[in-house]
Amino acid sequence: MAQGDTELEARLEEQDEFEPSEEFVAQANVSDSDIYDEFEENWPVCWERAADLLDWDEEYDEVLDDSNPPFYEWFTGGELNACYNCVDRHVENGDKNRVAIKWEGEHGETRTYTYQDLYREVNEFAAALRDLGVEEDDVVTLYMPMVPELPIAMLACARIGAPHNVVFAGFSAEALATRMNAADSRFLVTCDGYYRRGDPLDHLDKTNEGLDSVDHGVDATVVVDRLGDDGFGHDLKGNQHDWDDLLDEQGGERVEPVERDAEDMLFLMYTSGTTGQPKGVKHTTGGYLSYATWTSHAVLDIEQEDTYWCSADIGWITGHSYIVYGPLALGSTTVMYEGTPDFPNRDRMWDIVEKYAVDIFYTAPTAIRAFMKWGSKYPASRDLSSLRLLGTVGEPINPRAWKWYYEHIGNEDCPVVDTWWQTETGGMMITTLPGVKNMKPGSAGPPLPGIDAQIVDTNGDEVKPGRAGYLTVNKPWPGMLRTLYNNDERYISEYWEEYSDTDSDDPDDWVYFPEDGAKVDEDDYITVLGRVDDVINVSGHRLGTMEIESAIVGVEGVAEAAVVGGNHEVKGEAVYAYVITEDGYEEGDDLRARIIEGVEDAIGPIARPEQVVFTPELPKTRSGKIMRRLLEDVANGAELGNTSTLRNPEIVGEIEAKVRAQS
Ligand code: 6R9
Numbered sequence: 001m002a003q004g005d006t007e008l009e010a011r012l013e014e015q016d017e018f019e020p021s022e023e024f025v026a027q028a029n030v031s032d033s034d035i036y037d038e039f040e041e042n043w044p045v046c047w048e049r050a051a052d053l054l055d056w057d058e059e060y061d062e063v064l065d066d067s068n069p070p071f072y073e074w075f076t077g078g079e080l081n082a083c084y085n086c087v088d089r090h091v092e093n094g095d096k097n098r099v100a101i102k103w104e105g106e107h108g109e110t111r112t113y114t115y116q117d118l119y120r121e122v123n124e125f126a127a128a129l130r131d132l133g134v135e136e137d138d139v140v141t142l143y144m145p146m147v148p149e150l151p152i153a154m155l156a157c158a159r160i161g162a163p164h165n166v167v168f169a170g171f172s173a174e175a176l177a178t179r180m181n182a183a184d185s186r187f188l189v190t191c192d193g194y195y196r197r198g199d200p201l202d203h204l205d206k207t208n209e210g211l212d213s214v215d216h217g218v219d220a221t222v223v224v225d226r227l228g229d230d231g232f233g234h235d236l237k238g239n240q241h242d243w244d245d246l247l248d249e250q251g252g253e254r255v256e257p258v259e260r261d262a263e264d265m266l267f268l269m270y271t272s273g274t275t276g277q278p279k280g281v282k283h284t285t286g287g288y289l290s291y292a293t294w295t296s297h298a299v300l301d302i303e304q305e306d307t308y309w310c311s312a313d314i315g316w317i318t319g320h321s322y323i324v325y326g327p328l329a330l331g332s333t334t335v336m337y338e339g340t341p342d343f344p345n346r347d348r349m350w351d352i353v354e355k356y357a358v359d360i361f362y363t364a365p366t367a368i369r370a371f372m373k374w375g376s377k378y379p380a381s382r383d384l385s386s387l388r389l390l391g392t393v394g395e396p397i398n399p400r401a402w403k404w405y406y407e408h409i410g411n412e413d414c415p416v417v418d419t420w421w422q423t424e425t426g427g428m429m430i431t432t433l434p435g436v437k438n439m440k441p442g443s444a445g446p447p448l449p450g451i452d453a454q455i456v457d458t459n460g461d462e463v464k465p466g467r468a469g470y471l472t473v474n475k476p477w478p479g480m481l482r483t484l485y486n487n488d489e490r491y492i493s494e495y496w497e498e499y500s501d502t503d504s505d506d507p508d509d510w511v512y513f514p515e516d517g518a519k520v521d522e523d524d525y526i527t528v529l530g531r532v533d534d535v536i537n538v539s540g541h542r543l544g545t546m547e548i549e550s551a552i553v554g555v556e557g558v559a560e561a562a563v564v565g566g567n568h569e570v571k572g573e574a575v576y577a578y579v580i581t582e583d584g585y586e587e588g589d590d591l592r593a594r595i596i597e598g599v600e601d602a603i604g605p606i607a608r609p610e611q612v613v614f615t616p617e618l619p620k621t622r623s624g625k626i627m628r629r630l631l632e633d634v635a636n637g638a639e640l641g642n643t644s645t646l647r648n649p650e651i652v653g654e655i656e657a658k659v660r661a662q663s
Helices: 003-014 022-027 035-041 045-051 082-095 115-131 149-160 173-183 204-212 243-250 285-298 317-329 348-356 365-374 399-409 488-495 545-553 589-602 628-635 650-662
Strands: 062-065 073-076 099-104 110-114 140-142 164-166 187-191 193-196 199-202 220-224 240-242 265-271 279-284 307-310 333-337 360-363 389-393 416-419 453-456 469-473 516-520 526-531 535-538 541-544 558-568 572-581 609-614
Touching: 003 399, 035 045, 045 062, 045 285, 073 285, 082 115, 082 149, 082 285, 082 317, 099 115, 110 115, 115 149, 115 243, 140 149, 140 173, 149 164, 149 187, 149 265, 149 317, 164 173, 173 204, 173 265, 173 279, 187 204, 199 204, 204 220, 220 243, 240 243, 265 285, 265 317, 279 285, 285 317, 307 317, 307 348, 317 333, 333 348, 365 399, 365 558, 389 399, 399 416, 399 545, 453 516, 526 545, 535 558, 535 572, 541 545, 545 558, 545 572, 545 589, 558 609, 558 628, 572 589, 572 628, 589 609, 609 650, 628 650
Parallel strands: 099 333, 140 164, 140 187, 164 265, 187 220, 220 240, 307 333, 307 360, 360 389, 389 416, 572 609
Antiparallel strands: 062 073, 099 110, 193 199, 265 279, 453 469, 469 516, 516 526, 535 541, 558 572
């Protein structure tokens, strides 16, 4: 590291608040700080501002109908079509030649869809779906990797009013069947395969295995041919159709977008709960689309001219809201990348940013920590000067990773928005408005305008700034889930029961509980500490595992850490830390001592790890979230829970052996 760099690192380490540049603020979509008050004073009418970003076929009568909480309805009486808003209106407004989707395959092949191209293919596929028998309100399951046909299929479904149900391609056959069964879905769009780290992967085989377990039978399956000659030579079965053949048959067919009621379902997305069956989160056409579009405009600062890249997978809510619906509703160019960030080299992401002159980049802390581990020479070798704004989502980001991102990717020029939200919230809830607020690394920021969030104790009373408590949301918002599919009871018990008076029909008595722990500072900035089951209690003190992790990751030589609570005779729970070292650093007593010191310095001796276990990897779900529950099992010497949803199940045994050797 050059001398100048060290000084810069030291200065950044000291700084805990960052201002957006004047240049950024001057051009920001939202830069007036009155917006918070305006929303508060005019609530819920303020949400017209979100709805106004869309074209409605029928004006809505009422912004919010809260007569039957927690079954809120938004923009009631309004009618619109999501596909029309994401595609047709841009074609009609003279932007038909603007690029809608820039797709890059893992091997470097590219495809560019203008809004006109998108219009044509979406219409043809919508016509094909109709011919296959798909009717309005039929749920169509999309089990597809990051190919352009995935957003095309989503928009085609939206066009004909058939809710989509995207299942992440990395999920197992069993997961596919569970979700198709739960959603009563008789139609499937899938893919022959895709590439991962250069090798073709057989997806159709897995699909077929899943289809065998669908209870109610499947009317039709459409298969995208991604692999061509690299394919695995499967023959399509009787009710399986080739995507290209279907489009050829349609040859320029047009399908009128169906007028959907604002409250009609746009899509279902299954997300895992703490136990048992996945939860089918239901999102609607008017509220969800308004909210995804509004937050893309206000937080991501997307303008029509922008090339915007969110590196998530469309199989997750982030990809739905912020690769597909938000950016396309705004008429911008959205980048899609098929592959892994280190293929063929560790500069792949920065290569893409440079190549397409990406203006806005949105990724996850887990990715940032990997970039950090690989080293700053990779981004340094590319021209990233096109970037204007950076974002993160998915888990808390520790200040050290935040600052690395700010410095090495953003060149200290780009605001970083740390966005807290969930599958259930449809869009961002807590984050800084980048043209209005300063940033505080490690804290997501204040609730967005119109969002009423509080940190409370177990009785629902607000806790003092600085104290850990539970995050709650006290007013509804347009992007919220409407229910869990076919399960209103579970909707109430999962999200509302904890802090609401469930006998009341006064909306003020209803409080949404996202199951996250958090704390707030004097400026109303919220630091999300993680899922409440990740909060551990050491000698009566509540400690966020994320807080401890952040302290550990702040230690020189540590790349990544996961902390869990293990049973302890005296303390109740004790801190167990699993640590990955940064390349070039040695595991051992020296680093262990520095980690313990780092934690004691940052939080206090109460958080001192009982055990520090070095490991080459952490057990992660396919979406990149650390599976802390398994690490808890290891710490407790308990029988290991289910490892089938892990990306790297083999690592758990390795960690277990190390823990045993150490204790
Ligand atoms: C969008 C998404 C939701 C859970 C959420 C929380 C965690 C997401 C975060 C964050 C701290 C952030 N989370 N963003 N925690 N800071 N900026 O990730 O949805 O997959 O449903 O996960 O992720 O724990 O409750 P989802």
